[in-house]
Amino acid sequence: xxxxxxxxxxxxxxxxxxxxxxxxxxxxxxxxxxxxxxxxxxxxxxxxxxxxxxxxxxxxxxxxxxxxxxxxxxxxxxxxxxxxxxxxxxxxxxxxxxxxxxxxxxxxxxxxxxxxxxxxxxxxxxxxxxxxxxxxxxxxxxxxxxxxxxxxxxxxxxxxxxxxxxxxxxxxxxxxxxxxxxxxxxxxxxxxxxxxxxxxxxxxxxxxxxxxxxxxxxxxxxxxxxxxxxxxxxxxxxxxxxxxxxxxxxxxxxxxxxxxxxxxxxxxxxxxxxxxxxxxxxxxxxxxxxxxxxxxxxxxxxxxxxxxxxxxxxxxxxxxxxxxxxxxxxxxxxxxxxxxxxxxxxxxxxxxxxxxxxxxxxxxxxxxxxxxxxxxxxxxxxxxxxxxxxxxxxxxxxxxxxxxxxxxxxxxxxxxxxxxxxxxxxxxxxxxxxxxxxxxxxxxxxxxxxxxxxxxxxxxxxxxxxxxxxxxxxxxxxxxxxxxxxxxxxxxxxxxxxxxxxxxxxxxxxxxxxxxxxxxxxxxxxxxxxxxxxxxxxxxxxxxxxxxxxxxxxxxxxxxxxxxxxxxxxxxxxxxxxxxxxxxxxxxxxxxxxxxxxxxxxxxxxxxxxxxxxxxxxxxxxxxxxx
Amino acid sequence: xxxxxxxxxxxxxxxxxxxxxxxxxxxxxxxxxxxxxxxxxxxxxxxxxxxxxxxxxxxxxxxxxxxxxxxxxxxxxxxxxxxxxxxxxxxxxxxxxxxxxxxxxx
Numbered sequence: 088x089x090x091x092x093x094x095x096x097x098x099x100x101x102x103x104x105x106x107x108x109x110x111x112x113x114x115x116x117x118x119x120x121x122x123x124x125x126x127x128x129x130x131x132x133x134x135x136x137x138x139x140x141x142x143x144x145x146x147x148x149x150x151x152x153x154x155x156x157x158x159x160x161x162x163x164x165x166x167x168x169x170x171x172x173x174x175x176x177x178x179x180x181x182x183x184x185x186x187x188x189x190x191x192x193x194x195x196x197x198x199x200x201x202x203x204x205x206x207x208x209x210x211x212x213x214x215x216x217x218x219x220x221x222x223x224x225x226x227x228x229x230x231x232x233x234x235x236x237x238x239x240x241x242x243x244x245x246x247x248x249x250x251x252x253x254x255x256x257x258x259x260x261x262x263x264x265x266x267x268x269x270x271x272x273x274x275x276x277x278x279x280x281x282x283x284x285x286x287x288x289x290x291x292x293x294x295x296x297x298x299x300x301x302x303x304x305x306x307x308x309x310x311x312x313x314x315x316x317x318x319x320x321x322x323x324x325x326x327x328x329x330x331x332x333x334x335x336x337x338x339x340x341x342x343x344x345x346x347x348x349x350x351x352x353x354x355x356x357x358x359x360x361x362x363x364x365x366x367x368x369x370x371x372x373x374x375x376x377x378x379x380x381x382x383x384x385x386x387x388x389x390x391x392x393x394x395x396x397x398x399x400x401x402x403x404x405x406x407x408x409x410x411x412x413x414x415x416x417x418x419x420x421x422x423x424x425x426x427x428x429x430x431x432x433x434x435x436x437x438x439x440x441x442x443x444x445x446x447x448x449x450x451x452x453x454x455x456x457x458x459x460x461x462x463x464x465x466x467x468x469x470x471x472x473x474x475x476x477x478x479x480x481x482x483x484x485x486x487x488x489x490x491x492x493x494x495x496x497x498x499x500x501x502x503x504x505x506x507x508x509x510x511x512x513x514x515x516x517x518x519x520x521x522x523x524x525x526x527x528x529x530x531x532x533x534x535x536x537x538x539x540x541x542x543x544x545x546x547x548x549x550x551x552x553x554x555x556x557x558x559x560x561x562x563x564x565x566x567x568x569x570x571x572x573x574x575x576x577x578x579x580x581x582x583x584x585x586x587x588x589x590x591x592x593x594x595x596x597x598x599x600x601x602x603x604x605x606x607x608x609x610x611x612x613x614x615x616x617x618x619x620x621x622x623x624x625x626x627x628x629x630x631x632x633x634x635x636x637x638x639x640x641x642x643x644x645x646x647x648x649x650x651x652x653x654x655x656x657x658x659x660x661x662x663x664x665x666x667x668x669x670x671x672x673x674x675x676x677x678x679x680x681x682x683x684x685x686x687x688x689x690x691x692x693x694x695x696x697x698x699x700x701x702x703x704x705x706x707x708x709x710x711x712x713x714x
Numbered sequence: 715x716x717x718x719x720x721x722x723x724x725x726x727x728x729x730x731x732x733x734x735x736x737x738x739x740x741x742x743x744x745x746x747x748x749x750x751x752x753x754x755x756x757x758x759x760x761x762x763x764x765x766x767x768x769x770x771x772x773x774x775x776x777x778x779x780x781x782x783x784x785x786x787x788x789x790x791x792x793x794x795x796x797x798x799x800x801x802x803x804x805x806x807x808x809x810x811x812x813x814x815x816x817x818x819x820x
Contacts, residue, residue: 692815697743
């Protein structure tokens with residue numbers, strides 16, 4: 088029963104993919120959209136069933152389908168593990184996935200390749216489910232690669248634009264670098280413990296004291312590099328902002344809510360590994376904090392509405408990694424969930440705005456949309472309040488917990504994270520003010536066509552806004568349902584104490600004031616002074632550095648891409664030329680010899696005879712001499 | 715038979731055969747008239763036949779002589795074909811100088 092249901096859960100989106108990819112065109116746009124959405128809704132329904140079951144029994148469901156690989160004592164089975172963690176992830180992957188599919192029916196309706204779009208989205212959900220429910224690292228890796236592939240396909244969905252293609256390739260290649268790290272990590276763990284199954288690995292690690300410390304740490308580091316690639320952390324984050332080339336629902340689903348959290352999922356899943364290597368943990372924490380700060384600073388000056396959100400995502404992911412690095416996995420998971428709600432809402436809202444403006448993404452050409460698009464405005468406002476950490480909204484609780492954890496472990500990291508959160512509040516409200524307040528700055532024609540999006544677009548927005556508001560309830564300070572729920576996965580939670588002292592309240596107050604200061608600064612600059620960001624060419628000083636993203640792309644270009652190009656050119660122009668001239672030379676020599684030899688055959692019989700006789704003489708004399 | 719061989723000696727037969735063969739070779743190389751070339755080839759063949767017969771007697775073995783019969787039969791057939799070709803060439807070109815046969819080259 089459980090096995091069949093789990094297969095339904097997994098293969099419903101895959102079926103949707105098959106139908107859409109083979110019959111999508113004949114089905115027509117609406118029907119292919121409905122099938123795509125329904126297939127994910129089915130998964131969501133099954134997930135809820137499992138979730139309710141496990142919430143009661145507290146027993147993880149292990150499903151072994153078949154033995155996949157067996158080499159002496161090393162065995163990999165193809166199976167699924169439905170426990171608290173994977174079901175939690177499935178809930179928001181399929182839940183938000185359903186909403187975004189629904190949204191896409193309307194959003195992508197004018198696109199001629201809508202069925203392909205839904206096929207890819209379905210395939211993505213299929214792989215994401217595989218990633219989450221895999222019972223061992225290898226099954227997880229299938230999903231891991233699959234979501235990378237779908238991300239590539241969807242970023243380059245409008246493949247006629249070369250820039251979008253480049254963005255897709257960049258995402259794919261950067262992810263590949265991370266994936267190599269993940270693979271190396273899997274290999275090392277496999278060779279150390281001769282198992283890569285999560286459950287047995289956990290037992291093996293906790294009961295085997297004699298593992299090799301050095302290689303174990305390397306494995307943890309390699310796994311973290313894998314997480315860096317997928318979850319866009321320094322130094323592999325540059326693909327995520329470029330990934331905004333994809334259609335907005337893709338950005339919301341893949342590049343904000345689900346796929347990019349795969350790294351956090353993996354680290355949480357393997358928390359028993361990371362807990363044993365404090366050095367790697369501190370690397371994770373530092374990388375997370377730095378990423379949070381750097382991405383937030385870049386987000387301050389971006390003018391593309393989706394780019395702001397992209398850098399915001401990177402920054403928030405950085406905060407989650409900070410929590411992971413400090414061993415507070417449950418806090419990271421909490422923030423993943425609330426972030427999925429409000430960031431999906433923000434992205435979908437921005438999509439609604441872009442839709443209304445017929446593809447305009449530059450905030451300098453927006454403004455004053457509040458009246459024309461009230462639902463979009465209110466939902467985005469709620470989501471912005473949530474991400475800025477305004478009390479009672481979901482982001483407040485999760486972000487506050489991260490800051491709390493940081494404060495208890497390491498004050499400098501807390502400072503960095505707090506600054507990043509203040510910046511978050513600033514750039515989010517900069518976005519809100521520039522987009523929805525003041526006067527409309529676009530063309531007259533656009534102004535004429537301004538309209539609220541259809542209900543298929545606003546409905547997901549409203550649902551997500553509600554979730555962004557109340558999402559914090561799952562883990563209230565002091566009484567956390569989430570922590571209780573996750574205790575089987577994170578055994579340390581059982582002994583953790585949750586008390587709220589004066590320090591905690593003070594920190595909360597600081598965080599709230601910080602957030603409000605950020606909002607206030609944005610208000611002062613963009614409402615009071617009515618500033619509009621200057622044209623690209625007029626940006627100067629440090630903001631120019633920020634606007635150009637610290638020139639990281641250029642630096643990578645100079646350090647990695649250019650040298651490789653030079654090397655390739657060297658191989659092409661020198662080595663290949665040398666090799667081919669060798670081969671061609673041999674051919675030419677043979678040709679020349681034949682050409683000259685041909686002249687002997689001139690048809691003069693006298694000559695033939697002479698040569699014939701001479702040859703005969705030569706053979707005879709040789710025979711004599713040889714004896 | 716033995717007498718003759720005793721009187722003249724095997725080496726003389728060999729010398730004669732070699733001389734005949736060389737004459738044939740030089741005939742083939744120096745003359746341009748196809749018929750003479752043809753004759754030279756016949757001389758070479760017969761030089762070899764002579765040697766066969768001589769050694770056959772020397773070794774008291776009839777095999778060599780049998781072989782010569784075959785060789786002569788084949789030579790006769792070859793002459794028939796070869797002369798027919800020569801006649802055909804003459805009819806086409808009006809001469810039988812082998813240099814003219816250059817034109818046969820593809």
